[in-house]
Amino acid sequence: MFNRITLFIFSKNVKNANNNTRLLSRWVSRKPVRVISSEDYNEEEDGPIIKPQEQEKPLLPRNSKPLTISKRSQAPKITLDMLETTIDEAGNFIYTKMKDQDTRVTSILTQIKSQNVRDKKDLILLEGKRLIKDALDANCKLEYILFSRFKEVEYLRPSLPKVGANLYKMPYKEIQMWSNLTTSPGIMGIFKVPDVENHMPARDSIPLTVICDNVREADNLGAIMRTCHGVGCKEILLTKGCVNVWDSKVLRSACGAHFKLRIQKQFDWNCYGDFIPPNSNVFVADNRVISLNTIDEKYDEMVLRNVINSIPVIPYYSANFSQAEHNVLIVGGETEGVSEQSYKLVSQMKGTRLNIPLGNDVDSLNVGTALGILVFEIKRQFMLSK
Numbered sequence: 001m002f003n004r005i006t007l008f009i010f011s012k013n014v015k016n017a018n019n020n021t022r023l024l025s026r027w028v029s030r031k032p033v034r035v036i037s038s039e040d041y042n043e044e045e046d047g048p049i050i051k052p053q054e055q056e057k058p059l060l061p062r063n064s065k066p067l068t069i070s071k072r073s074q075a076p077k078i079t080l081d082m083l084e085t086t087i088d089e090a091g092n093f094i095y096t097k098m099k100d101q102d103t104r105v106t107s108i109l110t111q112i113k114s115q116n117v118r119d120k121k122d123l124i125l126l127e128g129k130r131l132i133k134d135a136l137d138a139n140c141k142l143e144y145i146l147f148s149r150f151k152e153v154e155y156l157r158p159s160l161p162k163v164g165a166n167l168y169k170m171p172y173k174e175i176q177m178w179s180n181l182t183t184s185p186g187i188m189g190i191f192k193v194p195d196v197e198n199h200m201p202a203r204d205s206i207p208l209t210v211i212c213d214n215v216r217e218a219d220n221l222g223a224i225m226r227t228c229h230g231v232g233c234k235e236i237l238l239t240k241g242c243v244n245v246w247d248s249k250v251l252r253s254a255c256g257a258h259f260k261l262r263i264q265k266q267f268d269w270n271c272y273g274d275f276i277p278p279n280s281n282v283f284v285a286d287n288r289v290i291s292l293n294t295i296d297e298k299y300d301e302m303v304l305r306n307v308i309n310s311i312p313v314i315p316y317y318s319a320n321f322s323q324a325e326h327n328v329l330i331v332g333g334e335t336e337g338v339s340e341q342s343y344k345l346v347s348q349m350k351g352t353r354l355n356i357p358l359g360n361d362v363d364s365l366n367v368g369t370a371l372g373i374l375v376f377e378i379k380r381q382f383m384l385s386k
């Protein structure tokens with residue numbers, strides 16, 4: 001009996017080496033495989049340098065070179081699944097060890113950083129194991145994991161698909177170089193953009209749709225999405241003027257809301273009937289409570305001022321939310337506040353302006369804070385009405 005077979009295979013063809021590494025791991029399946037990479041192979045001594053502490057490591061590098069089987073005719077048919085295996089039958093991670101500035105990584109990350117991710121076909125970059133796990137648990141399609149330590153990949157093990165993605169191991173300094181964060185968490189996940197428009201509302205959701213009217217700050221939009229997700233809102237509609245929902249800062253501050261919340265990007269005011277049920281109670285969060293005839297130069301068109309002034313303004317705590325079949329709440333953007341289109345829609349739907357009274361001459365709240373106060377008041381009323 002023997003405990004270990006060592007097989008030396010040499011090839012200049014990296015692609016074959018990659019494929020056959022995976023095949024080898026399948027053949028020997030439940031036995032640990034020691035793959036000797038080109039860096040570890042010392043030709044002068046005519047043999048590999050085997051580092052003792054690594055001998056039994058059940059982690060199988062995908063691109064260790066040189067490695068292949070000697071005669072091509074002996075190679076069984078390779079299927080696509082084998083080429084994109086993350087965990088083999090024995091539970092070993094199958095990964096590719098990347099050199100500094102490896103072109104495979106550079107080209108993927110350059111593509112992600114330069115693309116306009118509003119397009120569904122594109123890829124998104126998630127940083128940090130928790131966000132990646134949220135995406136995996138929500139069945140988002142994983143393409144690549146870039147990591148520097150196994151600890152983080154191990155955390156993902158229960159959620160990681162066994163096939164259909166690639167694990168790339170890279171030096172930490174290179175992950176940091178590509179990171180959008182000051183200190184990279186050392187792991188990145190690259191996913192296909194999920195189909196957020198068809199997410200099903202949670203069972204305990206409240207009959208509420210939130211419209212973000214030109215919210216341009218990524219952190220604010222992320223915070224709003226996180227709050228909407230937390231309160232159980234049915235859907236969030238984003239006007240074209242909002243920051244890109246797939247911006248890395250939005251993704252980070254939304255803390256996984258992207259993978260659960262139903263989101264309509266590029267909401268068009270002309271098609272509001274497609275998203276807002278006809279009997280909805282429509283509200284707009286409005287920090288301007290004094291007559292717009294005298295105070296606001298922005299709404300200089302008389303007709304619009306009349307529209308705005310015709311909408312009743314009430315403090316948020318006196319509104320009745322729980323009687324309505326559905327509620328719609330509009331929040332304005334950071335600099336411009338509520339838009340003309342919002343006011344016109346609220347007027348048309350016989351809606352109400354909701355004000356959060358402020359003291360000490362404070363003009364307005366941060367939009368995320370204002371939204372938080374309002375949606376949890378709506379939730380409170382629904383809970384009391386049960």
Ligand SMILES: C[S@@+](CC[C@H](N)C(=O)[O-])C[C@H]1O[C@@H](n2cnc3c(N)ncnc32)[C@H](O)[C@@H]1O
Nearest residue numbers: 285286287331332337338355356364365367370
């Ligand atoms: C930062 S504020 C907009 C400030 C903007 N410069 C203006 O004066 O309209 C962003 C949005 O948060 C909401 N908001 C902020 N403070 C509010 C308040 N006290 N009552 C109701 N909504 C408020 C409104 O929807 C507002 O358009």
